[in-house]
Amino acid sequence: MRVIIVKSYEDIGKEAAKIVKDLIIKKPNAVLGLATGSTPISLYKELIRIHKEEGLDFSKVITFNLDEYYGLSGGHPQSYRYFMDENLFNGINIKKENTHVPDGTIPIDKIEEYCKKYEEMIKQAGGIDLQILGIGGDGHIAFNEPGSSIYSRTRLVALDEQTIKDNSRFFEKIEDVPRFALTMGVGTILEAKEIILLANGIKKAEVVAKAIEGPITSQITASALQLHPKVTAILDEEAASKLKRKKYYKFAHQAEEKINLRIF
Numbered sequence: 079m080r081v082i083i084v085k086s087y088e089d090i091g092k093e094a095a096k097i098v099k100d101l102i103i104k105k106p107n108a109v110l111g112l113a114t115g116s117t118p119i120s121l122y123k124e125l126i127r128i129h130k131e132e133g134l135d136f137s138k139v140i141t142f143n144l145d146e147y148y149g150l151s152g153g154h155p156q157s158y159r160y161f162m163d164e165n166l167f168n169g170i171n172i173k174k175e176n177t178h179v180p181d182g183t184i185p186i187d188k189i190e191e192y193c194k195k196y197e198e199m200i201k202q203a204g205g206i207d208l209q210i211l212g213i214g215g216d217g218h219i220a221f222n223e224p225g226s227s228i229y230s231r232t233r234l235v236a237l238d239e240q241t242i243k244d245n246s247r248f249f250e251k252i253e254d255v256p257r258f259a260l261t262m263g264v265g266t267i268l269e270a271k272e273i274i275l276l277a278n279g280i281k282k283a284e285v286v287a288k289a290i291e292g293p294i295t296s297q298i299t300a301s302a303l304q305l306h307p308k309v310t311a312i313l314d315e316e317a318a319s320k321l322k323r324k325k326y327y328k329f330a331h332q333a334e335e336k337i338n339l340r341i342f
C-alpha cells in the first residue's frame with residue numbers, strides 16, 4: 079500500500095484531489111466511488127474549488143456512493159444523498175442522473191433485488207475507476223462492520239454500537255440514528271481499479287495502524303485493502319502517528335516526488 083503522510087486535514091483533501099483530477103483529465107467519463115462522513119469533506123471542497131477556478135469538467139463523470147442509512151429518504155438532512163448534494167454535487171457540474179446513492183427507502187422485501195441491481199449498475203458503467211474511502215472508529219469501510227466477509231457484496235447490514243455512537247454527533251439524539259444501512263460489500267469495494275483511503279486525527283491513529291500494518295482480518299474490514307494492488311492511504315500526522323514504518327513511507331513519497339511517478 080502506498081502511504082502519504084501530510085501536515086493537515088486540508089492537505090489530505092488537496093493530495094486526494096490531485097489523484098481525482100488526474101483521473102478525470104485522462105478519462106472525462108470516469109466512474110468515481112464516493113464516501114460520506116467528515117473525512118472526505120476537505121477533498122470535496124477542493125474538488126469544488128478546482129471545478130470553479132480551473133474548470134475541471136464533471137459533466138461526464140459517473141458516481142456511486144458506498145452506502146446509505148436504511149429508513150432515511152434522500153430529503154432527510156442526515157441522509158447520505160443529502161450530504162452528497164450539499165457537500166459536492168451542488169458545487170460542481172455533475173449531472174444528477176449520473177450520481178447514485180443507495181435508496182434507503184426500498185421496501186424490505188425488495189432489498190435483495192435492489193442490491194443486486196446496484197451492483198449491476200456499477201458493472202454496466204464499466205466498474206469503479208477510483209474509490210474514495212474513510213475509515214470508521216471500528217475499522218469499517220463503508221458500513222462493513224467487524225465480521226463482514228472480505229467477499230461481502232452490497233446488502234442490508236445492522237450497525238455496530240460504536241458506529242451508532244460515533245455517528246450520533248450528526249443527529250439530535252442517539253435514538254434518531256438508524257440501526258440499519260445499505261452498503262457496498264468489502265468484495266464490491268475491492269473490485270475498484272484504484273482506491274484512496276483517507277484518515278485524519280488522533281482518534282483514527284490506532285485503527286489506521288491496524289488496517290495498514292496489522293493482519294488482514296474481518297474484524298478490521300479496512301485491513302482487506304492490503305489485498306488490493308493499487309491503494310493510496312492519505313493521512314495527516316496524527317492519524318499516521320501509530321504507524322511503525324512512518325519513516326519508510328515518508329522516504330518513499332519523497333522518492334516518488336523526485337522521479338515524478340506513483341509507486342505502489
Ligand code: GLP
Nearest residue numbers: 113115116117212213214220221
Ligand atoms: C460512516 C460511513 C463511512 C465513513 C465513516 C467515518 O460510518 N459509512 O463510510 O468512513 O463514517 O466517518 P468520519 O469520516 O466522520 O470519521
